[in-house]
Amino acid sequence: EAQVTQNPRYLITVTGKKLTVTCSQNMNHEYMSWYRQDPGLGLRQIYYSMNVEVTDKGDVPEGYKVSRKEKRNFPLILESPSPNQTSLYFCASKVEGWGSPLHFGNGTRLTVT
Amino acid sequence: EDKVVQSPLSLVVHEGDTVTLNCSYEVTNFRSLLWYKQEKKAPTFLFMLTSSGIEKKSGRLSSILDKKELFSILNITATQTGDSAIYLCAVAGTGNQFYFGTGTSLTVIP
Numbered sequence: 739e740a741q742v743t744q745n746p747r748y749l750i751t752v753t754g755k756k757l758t759v760t761c762s763q764n765m766n767h768e769y770m771s772w773y774r775q776d777p778g779l780g781l782r783q784i785y786y787s788m789n790v791e792v793t794d795k796g797d798v799p800e801g802y803k804v805s806r807k808e809k810r811n812f813p814l815i816l817e818s819p820s821p822n823q824t825s826l827y828f829c830a831s832k833v834e835g836w837g838s839p840l841h842f843g844n845g846t847r848l849t850v851t
Numbered sequence: 852e853d854k855v856v857q858s859p860l861s862l863v864v865h866e867g868d869t870v871t872l873n874c875s876y877e878v879t880n881f882r883s884l885l886w887y888k889q890e891k892k893a894p895t896f897l898f899m900l901t902s903s904g905i906e907k908k909s910g911r912l913s914s915i916l917d918k919k920e921l922f923s924i925l926n927i928t929a930t931q932t933g934d935s936a937i938y939l940c941a942v943a944g945t946g947n948q949f950y951f952g953t954g955t956s957l958t959v960i961p
Contacts, residue, residue, distance in 0.1 A: 781951035836882045842893035
């Protein structure tokens with residue numbers, strides 16, 4: 739089944755403790771991206787990647803890192819999480835080019851205390 | 852600043868009603884406009900629109916884009932309780948960035 743898989747689905751952590759949220763897609767998509775979704779603010783793009791070893795900042799990249807060492811994986815790293823990073827995170831992927839939609843993972847709900 | 856604005860923020864209707872959801876945008880180098888439905892998990896794709904005036908239709912849902920006035924509408928006819936969800940509008944612009952609206956929360960009462 740074609741899908742985008744995120745792990746974990748739920749995560750509760752404390753301020754300053756490094757964490758990684760994994761994202762993997764099995765559709766051979768070139769493009770992958772991370773979003774956070776907050777009430778009243780909608781989905782905001784954190785980082786995106788057009789292909790292996792190519793990453794770019796989205797609208798809200800501060801406090802996050804990403805890497806794209808393999809085409810299928812695009813992990814999101816929070817080196818020192820803070821409470822304002824408590825949010826619902828989505829990974830998405832798509833075929834390169836303007837005519838294709840984003841396919842989303844099921845989300846990771848992160849709480850930083 | 853690139854932005855996407857959806858209205859209304861929320862809507863409560865009875866089964867069988869017809870609803871119209873609005874999406875206006877100001878995005879540099881517009882490429883496409885997309886509609887998604889989000890229930891309690893991942894947004895699922897509904898439509899992608901790139902050309903003005905061409906209606907896209909899927910069952911009871913339809914959508915159209917006006918690139919001159921910079922807006923799109925999503926219509927749902929004969930609503931059902933299963934249509935209850937948040938409907939998201941997104942615009943693809945320069946450099947493969949996607950800009951999302953805050954969504955319209957639709958509740959359909961039996």
